Amino acid sequence: MEPVTLKQIAEELNISVATVSKALKDYPDVSKKTKALVKELAKTLNYKPNTFAVNLRTRESKTIGLVIPVIVHHFFSNVIKGIVAQAEKKGYLVIILQSNESYELEKKQIDLLLNQRVDGIMISLANGTADFSHLKQVLELGKPLVMFDKIAKIVPCSKVVIDDRKAAYLATQHLIDTGCTRIAHFRGALLPQNSIDRFLGYKKALLDNDLPYDPSLVYICECDDRSFEEGLDNAKKLLNDHDDVDGIFINTDLVAIGAMTELAKQGVAVPNDMAVVGFSNWFMSSVISPSLTTINQPGVEMGKRAFKQLYKEIKAIKKNKPINPKVITLETELIKRESTK
Amino acid sequence: MEPVTLKQIAEELNISVATVSKALKDYPDVSKKTKALVKELAKTLNYKPNTFAVNLRTRESKTIGLVIPVIVHHFFSNVIKGIVAQAEKKGYLVIILQSNESYELEKKQIDLLLNQRVDGIMISLANGTADFSHLKQVLELGKPLVMFDKIAKIVPCSKVVIDDRKAAYLATQHLIDTGCTRIAHFRGALLPQNSIDRFLGYKKALLDNDLPYDPSLVYICECDDRSFEEGLDNAKKLLNDHDDVDGIFINTDLVAIGAMTELAKQGVAVPNDMAVVGFSNWFMSSVISPSLTTINQPGVEMGKRAFKQLYKEIKAIKKNKPINPKVITLETELIKRESTK
DNA sequence: CTGAAAGCGCTTACAG
DNA sequence: CTGAAAGCGCTTACAG
Numbered sequence: 001m002e003p004v005t006l007k008q009i010a011e012e013l014n015i016s017v018a019t020v021s022k023a024l025k026d027y028p029d030v031s032k033k034t035k036a037l038v039k040e041l042a043k044t045l046n047y048k049p050n051t052f053a054v055n056l057r058t059r060e061s062k063t064i065g066l067v068i069p070v071i072v073h074h075f076f077s078n079v080i081k082g083i084v085a086q087a088e089k090k091g092y093l094v095i096i097l098q099s100n101e102s103y104e105l106e107k108k109q110i111d112l113l114l115n116q117r118v119d120g121i122m123i124s125l126a127n128g129t130a131d132f133s134h135l136k137q138v139l140e141l142g143k144p145l146v147m148f149d150k151i152a153k154i155v156p157c158s159k160v161v162i163d164d165r166k167a168a169y170l171a172t173q174h175l176i177d178t179g180c181t182r183i184a185h186f187r188g189a190l191l192p193q194n195s196i197d198r199f200l201g202y203k204k205a206l207l208d209n210d211l212p213y214d215p216s217l218v219y220i221c222e223c224d225d226r227s228f229e230e231g232l233d234n235a236k237k238l239l240n241d242h243d244d245v246d247g248i249f250i251n252t253d254l255v256a257i258g259a260m261t262e263l264a265k266q267g268v269a270v271p272n273d274m275a276v277v278g279f280s281n282w283f284m285s286s287v288i289s290p291s292l293t294t295i296n297q298p299g300v301e302m303g304k305r306a307f308k309q310l311y312k313e314i315k316a317i318k319k320n321k322p323i324n325p326k327v328i329t330l331e332t333e334l335i336k337r338e339s340t341k
Numbered sequence: 342m343e344p345v346t347l348k349q350i351a352e353e354l355n356i357s358v359a360t361v362s363k364a365l366k367d368y369p370d371v372s373k374k375t376k377a378l379v380k381e382l383a384k385t386l387n388y389k390p391n392t393f394a395v396n397l398r399t400r401e402s403k404t405i406g407l408v409i410p411v412i413v414h415h416f417f418s419n420v421i422k423g424i425v426a427q428a429e430k431k432g433y434l435v436i437i438l439q440s441n442e443s444y445e446l447e448k449k450q451i452d453l454l455l456n457q458r459v460d461g462i463m464i465s466l467a468n469g470t471a472d473f474s475h476l477k478q479v480l481e482l483g484k485p486l487v488m489f490d491k492i493a494k495i496v497p498c499s500k501v502v503i504d505d506r507k508a509a510y511l512a513t514q515h516l517i518d519t520g521c522t523r524i525a526h527f528r529g530a531l532l533p534q535n536s537i538d539r540f541l542g543y544k545k546a547l548l549d550n551d552l553p554y555d556p557s558l559v560y561i562c563e564c565d566d567r568s569f570e571e572g573l574d575n576a577k578k579l580l581n582d583h584d585d586v587d588g589i590f591i592n593t594d595l596v597a598i599g600a601m602t603e604l605a606k607q608g609v610a611v612p613n614d615m616a617v618v619g620f621s622n623w624f625m626s627s628v629i630s631p632s633l634t635t636i637n638q639p640g641v642e643m644g645k646r647a648f649k650q651l652y653k654e655i656k657a658i659k660k661n662k663p664i665n666p667k668v669i670t671l672e673t674e675l676i677k678r679e680s681t682k
Numbered sequence: 683c684t685g686a687a688a689g690c691g692c693t694t695a696c697a698g
Numbered sequence: 699c700t701g702a703a704a705g706c707g708c709t710t711a712c713a714g
């Protein structure tokens with residue numbers, strides 16, 4: 001069944017394609033009578049404008065691209081949900097690509113989206129991304145770009161983030177407030193800004209409380225597909241290396257849950273022998289036992305705000321107005337549960 | 342920065358647009374010399390074909406649509422991951438929409454995707470969907486359609502599923518084998534085929550083992566955003582209504598985890614006082630305590646297979662060949678853990 | 683109020 | 699081997 005075109009409607013009604021087009025779009029310079037006729041026929045024929053042709057003419061696709069490190073991930077899937085919902089409200093569709101924490105893939109995917117001529121791009125960076133030319137290219141092409149969560153400070157585009165340093169400080173301070181004096185940190189990968197900031201927040205809280213900062217208490221995890229296992233492994237190492245640690249601040253809930261599993265296995269009581277604070281407030285953190293104290297990170301909200309910003313920029317560009325990149329910082333909060341005293 | 346067009350390349354080299362187009366696509370009837378010249382210039386100018394124009398000419402978008410009930414969901418996010426990965430391999434992009442378990446939204450979204458002229462559509466139905474005309478419309482337009490997980494038997498398209506009845510039978514049989522004699526069932530919503538099938542598998546296992554089927558032991562949950570709370574609520578009701586139940590087979594892990602939380606709260610020991618089997622093998626089921634016995638449901642694999650089938654059908658339609666709808670059934674397995682004896 | 687015309691950027695059947 | 703021409707289905711500035 002071939003789709004109906006403007007031409008067919010025009011022929012049927014013995015009027016021109018131009019008039020049909022204008023009638024359907026409610027141009028003021030078409031008579032009411034003609035409009036009514038056209039609209040009725042369009043409806044009975046189930047006319048749908050050919051998006052390909054519309055895109056070609058209007059030079060926009062009403063489609064945006066999203067590159068995300070991991071899809072099966074409590075926080076990121078919440079962000080996706082927020083973006084998709086907000087975009088749909090504004091008549092935009094979202095193409096989603098997973099970078100798998102790989103710089104190479106991420107680069108290719110940005111290229112794919114550019115080829116596709118999406119109206120804008122949203123991204124949370126892969127752990128492996130240290131070069132940002134692919135992102136600068138997006139901006140050079142005049143396409144709006146919004147980064148969220150894992151951002152690059154150096155790229156002059158809009159960003160939606162939380163104050164990772166402050167949140168990490170809060171988490172560590174909570175451990176100190178509840179009596180911990182020797183606190184380890186399972187940090188994220190080396191490159192991402194957010195794992196750097198969380199580390200710095202941890203360190204600052206120690207120093208502000210006159211606790212020594214000991215690098216041997218900092219363990220690294222990639223926080224990729226293997227997060228849970230990384231938690232297990234790091235906890236094992238930690239227990240092996242040190243016998244005086246009484247608290248851990250961990251970069252991500254899933255890693256923390258892995259760590260707590262290992263602690264339980266080795267008979268280390270949480271929170272009495274070892275207190276644990278995670279980050280991100282994954283759903284399962286509330287249902288495990290002991291439940292996990294963590295930092296709430298508003299995923300859906302982040303997705304919504306990021307899309308709203310992108311939308312503004314798309315509109316601005318359409319009107320040939322300059323874009324003013326914004327950094328939007330969302331609030332976080334400490335959620336106290338059973339894994340701390 | 343305006344994108345480069347074929348015309349610009351043609352003018353620069355003093356040849357025709359047609360030749361440039363053919364050279365870039367390695368048509369055999371273009372001289373090697375011309376091809377080399379064209380390709381080199383295209384590269385230095387960073388030429389990207391305008392997808393809008395290509396789409397208009399070729400009548401395909403290399404884009405498919407996916408409608409999914411919930412994004413923040415262990416099983417579905419795995420399916421998304423599988424689809425997106427497989428599609429990318431074949432040069433297809435995926436537009437994702439969330440129906441939120443609403444028939445109305447689902448219908449609108451199918452329309453959106455049809456308007457967008459995606460090359461094919463994949464869907465897992467919303468709980469609320471009882472009318473299938475929006476899906477039949479897809480087929481009538483000659484667009485490939487593949488359903489997965491939550492399907493409608495009556496729609497003559499390809500489907501990727503598991504044998505829900507068999508899996509539920511297995512789960513219930515396991516409860517019986519480990520000594521349960523009065524087994525409740527927290528089923529899914531009334532309409533979806535998979536919750537009907539799981540219910541039927543449960544019932545059949547009872548009857549095959551000469552255990553009476555008692556409708557008052559069957560509780561319903563929508564399995565939407567509130568899954569966890571539904572588990573809590575249903576467990577509360579169950580404990581209130583009956584004091585002789587010793588096992589529950591539950592439609593989804595997340596509901597089961599809610600139920601176990603309530604059981605723990607009320608001091609009911611799992612598995613000794615009450616054994617529990619879930620469905621779907623969510624990651625958190627392995628890390629809670631006691632860990633949850635469940636049925637493994639291969640999400641990524643389901644996504645991949647569903648895309649592969651869609652791809653075949655897209656190719657077939659392109660060649661004007663008929664589509665032979667297939668039903669692909671994936672294997673499941675029982676994963677025994679601590680919530681059963 | 684209506685329509686003829688140009689054009690978006692490509693592809694492809696056809697002529698030479 | 700190369701190119702002129704038609705056309706995909708729309709939009710919009712312009713003429714009448």
